[in-house]
Amino acid sequence: MSLLTWIIIFSLIGGILSVVAAGLFLLLPQARRLALLPHMVSFAIGALLGAAFLGLLPHALNSPVGVDAHGIMQTTLIGILTFFVLEKLVLWRHCHAVECEVHGSDENQHEHEQKKAPAGTLVLFGDAMHNFVDGILIAAAFMTDIHLGIVTALAVAAHEIPQEVGDFAILLDSGFSRRKAFLFNILASLTTVIGALLAYYSLQLVEAYIPYVLAIAASSFIYVAVADLIPGLHKRTEAKEGIRQILLISSGVILIYLAHSQLH
Secondary structure: OOHHHHHHHHHHHHHHHHHHHHHHHOOOOHHHHHHHHHHHHHHHHHHHHHHHHHHHHHHHHOOOOOOOHHHHHHHHHHHHHHHHHHHHOOOOOOOOHHHHHOOOOHHHHHHHHHHHOOOHHHHHHHHHHHHHHHHHHHHHHHHHOHHHHHHHHHHHHHHHHHHHHHHHHHHHHOOOOHHHHHHHHHHHHOHHHHHHHHHHHHHHHHHHHHHHHHHHHHHHHHHHHHHHHHHHHOOOOOHHHHHHHHHHHHHHHHHHHHHHHHHO
8 A cells, every 4th residue: 555545544534534433422412422521531632642752752853864853852842832822813723522512501611612612613714724734744654654654643533533522512502503513524624634645745845854743743742632631631630530531541642652562
């Protein structure tokens, strides 16, 4: 199978599959969704951090083209700060499980969702941009190493599912029907493939920059995990819940570690 085929397949996995999974998830009874969603977020945190620190950054630092370690670390830091600014500008939107699905009462939930996205179209725009960048990162990882590409795509899918659930909730609250919300989310997810194809044909011309793209990928994973997902977990202070979160985060890290080591 050609490298381009690998990239297209796993870009679809990172984009469309997560939308389909989120759509199916919404068919579950609300009580069941609320019980499962926090666990999905915990697992996604581990997958994202594992992919960043066990896959992306080591490959960026050990690139055969030769890179400056300080430059890679500086790129990662700049990436984290950039994503913070973009999210502040509502150009990069991560709306996740615990915070978007419920927040105490229906009234609080509605108020919170309105703060996260004033309109369904804004949600779709932010999601399309997010998926486009994910496609670029997946392609860059595959162009470095096929195994790294698979691990990166799995991490993208792991955090996309709870995000897409949040997107669905906001679109439905904005007046979209379930069918229309699903269709528009599918269309937004296709930008993952567009970003991957653009990266495949352009990054070949600038191979020396691929390690820095990997560093940006790592910074995006770290930012999503630390800034968007972990704060929601701290709202659940029960000891039993804390142990469950630690176990699920560890499971996400272990999965990425095993996937990366076994694929090699």
